[in-house]
Amino acid sequence: MGxxxxxxxxxxxxxxxxxxxxxxxxxxxVVGEAADEPEAMSLIKSLKPQIVLTxxxxxxxxxxxxxxxxxxxxxxxxxxxxxxxGRYVKNxxxxxxxxxxxDRNDLETALITTVRLVAQG
Numbered sequence: 001m002g003x004x005x006x007x008x009x010x011x012x013x014x015x016x017x018x019x020x021x022x023x024x025x026x027x028x029x030v031v032g033e034a035a036d037e038p039e040a041m042s043l044i045k046s047l048k049p050q051i052v053l054t055x056x057x058x059x060x061x062x063x064x065x066x067x068x069x070x071x072x073x074x075x076x077x078x079x080x081x082x083x084x085x086g087r088y089v090k091n092x093x094x095x096x097x098x099x100x101x102x103d104r105n106d107l108e109t110a111l112i113t114t115v116r117l118v119a120q121g
Contacts, residue, residue, distance in 0.1 A: 002025075002026065002027035002028055002029045003027060003028050003029065003050050003051065003115060003116065003119045004029050004031045004047070004048075004049040004050045004051070005022060005028060005029065005030050005031065005049055005050070005051045005052075005053055005115065006030075006031060006032050006033070006034065006040065006043055006044060006047060006049040006051070006052045006053070007019060007030060007032070007033045007034070007053050007054075008033075008034045008037070008039075008040035008052055008053065008054040008055075008065075009035075009053075009054060009055045009081075010035050010036060010055070011055075012035070014055070014081075015033050015035075017107065018030075018053055018081075018107070018111065019033070021107065021108070021111050021112065022111070022112070022115070024112075025112055027116075028112070028115060031047045031049050032047050032049070037065050037068070040052065040054070040065075041068070041069075041072070044069065044072075044073050044076055045073070048073075048076075049076065050076070050077060050119055051076070051077045051078070051079055051115060051118055051119060052069055052076055052077070052078050052079070053079050053081065053115070054066070054078065054079070054080055054081070055080070055081055055082075056080025056081060056082045056098060056101060066078045066080060066097050066098040067097050070097045077099040077100075077118045077119065077121075078097065078098040078099050079098065079099060079100050079101075079102060079114060079115065079118050080098040080100070080101045080102070081101075081102050081104050081107065082101045082102070082103065082104060083103070083104050083105075099118050100114060100117070100118050102114050
């Protein structure tokens, strides 16, 4: 069994792009997609993915969502896709608890490696 991933983003095109990249790898399995946080929380409970890949920006509710996932499903890892740069990344990792943040511009080149690193802990 490979690494199981839930995609949680309100934009269909973003989820499609992420799924396309992830499905090229035989050890990565997208087990579900959610367009909003309530749907994602329900899917996390039923599907028990190893990683939730979600949008994570300053004004987005992704910060609070990451904390909610970690408090209700402590074994689930959170990988946030963001446009944050510099010191914000380290601060948000400490404060809001995602396991890792990935620059949205690096999806094509770093998503697969980052997913595997997050899964390993």
